[in-house]
Amino acid sequence: MRPLLRWTVALVLVIGAAGWAVTGTSAPPDDYAALTGDAEAGRVTFALAGCASCHVDPEADHSDRPVLSGGRRFASDFGVFVAPNISPSPQGIGDWTDTEIMHAIHDGVSPTGAHYYPAFPYGSYNRAEPQDLADLVAFLRTLPPSDAASAPHEVSFPFSIRRAVGAWKLLFLSDEPILTDPATDQIARGRYLVEGLGHCGECHTPRNALGGLDHDNWLAGAENPGGEGRIPNITPGALNWSEADIVAYLDSGFTPEFDVAGGEMADVVLNTAQLSDEDRAAIAAYLKAVPAID
Structure with missing residues (x-):
């Protein structure tokens, strides 16, 4: 039994190490840093992406210059997700680089290398052109800051394991078009x-x-x-x-x-x-x- 136990433990460790490796996060593309965003073009991109619909405080009014303080709650089968502060403040994304923001939007990866939950719709945003992302970031920089703290998500085990989102991405994240042959x-x-x-x-x-x-x-x-x-x-x-x-x-x-x-x-x-x-x-x-x- 001892050799069998050793082989079993070794196999579990190998599988665990492989799983840990493939569920990690990627680095942002190098070409992001070379892009310069256009805030006026980003205003339209911001509207298309619906950022204000999720990230404006649910008690606040929408405006041309929304305060993206977060707080809106989204119920799901996996728990309740709470929209974070994404205003250009230290409590939001003000201290992030443009590349870090673009990487978060496109790939669902935080500046610290953690996976974001797909309640953040990067599964669609990952089809965006890099220049559109740069324009969006430029517009976000123009909006009013908020010092509101982002509330934690209310997600229980096992969905609370962020690393597991890496496996979800392997299964479901794709930038391939759904409609494969547009006629015009x-x-x-x-x-x-x-x-x-x-x-x-x-x-x-x-x-x-x-x-x-x-x-x-x-x-x-x-x-x-x-x-x-x-x-x-x-x-x-x-x-x-x-x-x-x-x-x-x-x-x-x-x-x-x-x-x-x-x-x-x-x-x-x-x-x-x-x-x-x-x-x-x-x-x-x-x-x-x-x-x-x-």
């Missing part, structure tokens, strides 16, 4: 907006038991993590609006049935209303091009 340049632009910084699939696509997106049912609707209602199917199999209807909704929040966007979608419309007419049309064209799911 407009649809390709819509794909970039929807699948990337717009992160529409993070809410409108169902997830598996481990929280990974079910790409076979892309944008086909999902349970609301907060427990109220269902997030709708926005593929052509359920959404029968015309492209013009979608464009108008993303601009005004009014539906073809003379209803109005409510709940979290109202925040989304505040963001998409800041995009250009061309980008709203690109989003509409993309939504009409994805596979229809009943």
